Amino acid sequence: MGCKSCGSGTNEDGTPKGCGSKGACNTSSCNQRSTYDWLSDLGIDDPYAASIVEVSFKNGASKDFYYAPSELEVFTGDNVAVETKNGYNVGRITLSGELVRLQMKKKKVREEKVTESIIRRANTRDMERLAEVRDMERSTLVKARAIARSNHSKMKITDVEFQGDGKKATIYYTCDERVDFRELVRQFSHQFRIKIEMRQIGPRQESARLGGIGSCGRELCCSTWLSDFSSVNTAAARYQNIAINQAKLSGQCGRLKCCLNYELDTYMEALEVFPKKADKLRTEAGLAILIKTDIFKGIMYYTYKENRGLLYPIPVAKVHEILAMNKAGDKPIDLQSNQLVVEEKDDVFGYEDVTGAIELPAEKRRKKRRKKKSGTNAKGRSSGSGRKPASGDSRAKTGEAKTSNTGDKPAAGGETKEGSRSSKRRRGRSNNRNKKRGENASAGPKASSGGGDKPANKPSTPKPTGEGGKGGSSSSGRKKRTPRRKKRGGDAPKGD
Structure with missing residues (x-):
């Protein structure tokens, strides 16, 4: 079995984990707000052992002193039943021997005031x-x-x-x-x-x-090891050059943090070498005022009142000399001649080249596939309806190209005829524009039948080329004239 109080496991020798030679458990759950009995871990018998022991209840939430009869043979870490005014209570011994005298002296408790005693060791029923x-x-x-x-x-x-x-x-x-x-x-x-x-x-x-976690990330001092509470005021923060921010200086209890007093003595000792009234220094360049102080490095930072752009770090010894000169009526030339000179070190820190040591795998980029158009003419320009083919097919999404009911064959340019009327009109306009740019008449089929106000709804059968053929190319290689449409209002004809 492990510790009866906190339930920790056992070591190889059978003792609870974290327990001393006399069975004292030192784990965090058992030792909260309890004094560590280091004398009991040494295994040394105290010939002048006191008959008074310290017993804690509810993991150190409350403590009291009790008489321990010698015939009971109880030691630090034992669970005991102690007498009260009405009934009994069950607690754990946290201190015994010489340390109890020191603890009673610290808490100003006299031995005559200890009237209650230990009844017995706590049995299984008491713990249940x-x-x-x-x-x-x-x-x-x-x-x-x-x-x-x-x-x-x-x-x-x-x-x-x-x-x-x-x-x-x-x-x-x-x-x-x-x-x-x-x-x-x-x-x-x-x-x-x-x-x-x-x-x-x-x-x-x-x-x-109640306990909790402080801003430092650790468990609260008052709920673990701190036994007495000393007064804390804002002067402790001022001596340590901490900004007076009530939200940051307050703990979970709403009062100033107890840890502000931990390093206060060290700061007070370091501040003894600093001058008392050194807020202002008089120089020939102007009046200098104190901006900040580095306590442990012994440096005071000054700047001119008229020009606060630069800070001059001045050692404490130099500040004492300038104050002595001001008291005698003299002034130094400026602060720059008295500031701390920082020697530049020649040590050049080299950095390891990890470019070749760490190689990242090449990033695989997916190439974009170019989408094919529905059709091209002789010069590579699109002559179709402008619709994109589906999955590499030359046919449009709306349907395949259909031939006319009359059994017409493809035109001379090798292009397919589309089934819808709107696509035929767009194709005829595209061919007309290409012919205006200087294309040969033999490069494409006829756009529409001549001699009408509107383009024909159905394509006509291509006629053999010759001198008298309408819509055919002439043998002399002349350009084909573009048919014009007349506006309904009677205006002059205008090309597409």
């Missing part, structure tokens, strides 16, 4: 009962919030913690003002049929009990 009441806490919290809202109470119920035997429940709440919850406690006791204790906590304690 504890798991049952832990499952009841979620539904109890929902009901308690509904009752508080129905009474129009301004409190915010945060958490519910049951006692190990299930005879008492502690309800934690937050509120900005004093609340009379006597009637509310009566309703809770009538609804849940157990003893109710109301306890008010602050926003930081609320975040510690």
Whole structure:
């Protein structure tokens, strides 16, 4: 079996994973908000061991000190049943020995005030009962919030913690003002049929009990290892040159982040070498004002008040000298002569040529297939109706080319005759335009029958070429005259 508290697995020697030599589980789920007992892992017996131990409940949500009789032989990490004012509670020992004295001194708890003691080691039934009441806490919290809202109470119920035997429940709440919850406690006791204790906590304690993930990506410090809350103010942000942005400086509790105090001592120590009043420096080139400060590099950046285009990095030692000169009534020439000179290094960083090492496969491009047109004349120009062929076929999408009922043969140019009247008209106009551009009369068939106002509906049978044939080409090679149509209004004839 693994750890009885967190359910972690076992090692090869049979001890729970993350547990010490005395069975103390150090996993994150068991060790939340608990002090690490490093003396118990050393395996050294303490001859002056104290009879007082620290016991935590609900994974470190609450802690208290109890007497541990020597005949019980309990150690750090053991689950124990402790006595309370009404019944018993089940918790886990987190500290024992010399570390308990230090913890009591830190929390200012005297040994005379420790009156309750450990009853026994927690057995299987105690752990089963504890798991049952832990499952009841979620539904109890929902009901308690509904009752508080129905009474129009301004409190915010945060958490519910049951006692190990299930005879008492502690309800934690937050509120900005004093609340009379006597009637509310009566309703809770009538609804849940157990003893109710109301306890008010602050926003930081609320975040510690609920837990969460901070902006750094780690679990909240107050819910893991931070045991006491020190006051944090905006002066800690100013000393560290952090912009005063309330949204970024506040944690999940709505207060300033506790981590603002972690590096404050280091910044305070580094700021001791900086001059106190160095916001302005007087030079012959003009008045210089301080823009920013690099604390750990010891550089102060100044610029001229009249011209704020350039920043001059000046070391702290030079700033002290300029302040001493200003105090004596002297002025340096300018800031440029006192700024920090950055030496250019000759080291040239070479970069590896990965052009030949990494070769990408050639991209396969799909060639576009050129679509064939319905037909071409002798010079390659389209002489058909302009419709696109379907899948490489020379026939139009609307239907195949049909021959006339009279059994006509194809024309001299080798073109097929189309069946629709509109296509015949368009073909005749296209041939007329080609003939105007200088094509030979023998290159194409007759466009239409001559001597009429409109082109003929049906093509006529081609007549043999000769001197007297109408519509045929002359033997002398003269161009064929283009037939003209007369307008209905009686206007002069006009070509297509």
